[in-house]
Amino acid sequence: MKIKTEIITFSEELILESGENLDSFKLIVETYGELNASKTNAILLCHAFSGNHHAAGKNDESVTGWWDQIVGPKKAIDTEKYYVVCCNNIGGCSGSTGPLEINPASNKPYGKDFPQVSVVDWVKTQKMLMDKLKIPYWHLVTGGSLGGMQALEWSIAYPKSIKKAGIFAAAASSSTQNIALNEVARESIRKDQNFFDGNYYEHGVSPKSGLKTARMLGHITYLSEELMDMRFGRRFQDEESKVDQKVNFEVENYLQYKGEKFSESFDANSYILMTKAMDSYVAGKDQGLNNVMKNVEAQLLIIGFYSDWLYPPERGKEIQLAAMDNDVNSSYVVLEGDHGHDSFLFDSKKYSKIIKKFIES
């Protein structure tokens, strides 16, 4: 599979939904496969909260992309047929303009001064990317979780620029409980002594403890209760493989390990920005989903997973009902999914078949 990673700079001013602006910005973009001569085979992947531009294959550090089970040669999203594009969202921490990057105005990292970004902003920058790549429209825009919100927003904001939208394990807005869980995660980051109100770069540190706790909580929400029970039950962790002597159970060890690993690579300001963007998104805003759905021209595929308690299937159904009310061509499928909310990341016979059929229909 041909993987290409590049940084694309946009020197025009970007006015954000918040009213703030960026004088210029850059996106780190990864592409798979080849754009055909008629430029009709482009697919945009939108990443979830902690994802990035590296969606498939292995990168230079031998890291496998977040959607590698779905995206690749002969896979559900077939890179032999489609030109697949994925970019790190602005505000992220993987190479696109975000808190870690240098603010040209100050020659220092943006840090906590990076403006609040939103799902609407991300879709706007992705549209600018589409134009820059001279792609007339996306054959498909898709993603899971926060990525699914972007796919939905694409169908609303740029109805002429998207043929299909795949909205997986997502919702038209976050629930009260979603917001509450994100606030606990943010609180643990803010109260880390190394956070320095977001100015930790200047101190040469990172609020790793806070990030770790936040991610441990995240992992509980990504897995279902049943899956956790199956995988770990009440088994005790072997003495030799304990990450910490304070740990008793395997599940504690797993969360400790996963949290620690995440805290070494993710940026705390990005964590806060990204979760705030997720919390504040409301498809259709004051107009309401039903009203903006009128304008949607794309065909929608909405997939929920029974084991997902973060964005349970009922949240997908709300989108489907709004689509049906407005005669939008839309399908809504609920799959078992063995991985809770994370099910959207994993291949299964049914899931891949449904995606494939949808792309080719």
Place this chain on the structure above:
Amino acid sequence: MKIKTEIITFSEELILESGENLDSFKLIVETYGELNASKTNAILLCHAFSGNHHAAGKNDESVTGWWDQIVGPKKAIDTEKYYVVCCNNIGGCSGSTGPLEINPASNKPYGKDFPQVSVVDWVKTQKMLMDKLKIPYWHLVTGGSLGGMQALEWSIAYPKSIKKAGIFAAAASSSTQNIALNEVARESIRKDQNFFDGNYYEHGVSPKSGLKTARMLGHITYLSEELMDMRFGRRFQDEESKVDQKVNFEVENYLQYKGEKFSESFDANSYILMTKAMDSYVAGKDQGLNNVMKNVEAQLLIIGFYSDWLYPPERGKEIQLAAMDNDVNSSYVVLEGDHGHDSFLFDSKKYSKIIKKFIES
């Protein structure tokens, strides 16, 4: 209602389930109503994780007891008819021997050296209290959540000393997800810069930030998703009443407020001990619930609440099935409950009627 609060000292050695021991210990005990001449009207209330001995009425600081909706004159647990006893569990932080109290051996607070306590230990100390009070048996032992686990353990450990057990919003053991959530809470406490590996008393501080985050997470698990949605939805917090400018939504403000308040009064070492006790409890241990249920002589009332996702009704059903397998006189009821896991704390017509009937049957 006659409320009496006293501290009772036990000068005999207490050997704990862990193998560690306390040379002596004290319990802070609150009682309501009067013991009758035949001593047949005593009821023991077992508190949940963050509760204490103050179960009903108002104390000297005008604080209402945690089960005041259920316990009092003419209430479901009628203090005009019954002599109701509640004590703070050892390891707690409300006046019974725990990390905050002075270790007679060192003349300093036990702090992090307080031994790990368990549900079995609590029930053992409550049996010692029963003997000291010269009560021949409890007419009823009851509580919700971790309190329900103690009621269940009473029926197993001291079958001759208890006529009835009321086990509400509880389980025979914690689930993997329960353990995982508690571990996130503990992690946030341990990583607070003021925790000092549990030796914070010596530094004259308390790991309040960690406790706050832990409690914020706790509150999400005590409320149901639906309840949260009904109470807060996606409403924004008024500017004037924001506890912090970082807050956008009402639900964030609520959690911030509740977490902050809790962090001012609860002890971090107790938090860790109590949650570890909850995580490690398994009714019947290696023998299994079904095997130890054989010995139960008490009549059981098991109540679950549909809106409880922390200890959902199915967990109560497991106890009921083991009871039925062993011809134990047991009833299992699932109620709506408008308050998620916390539903056991709140009066409702049905709930109170069921408890009353059970006590008087």
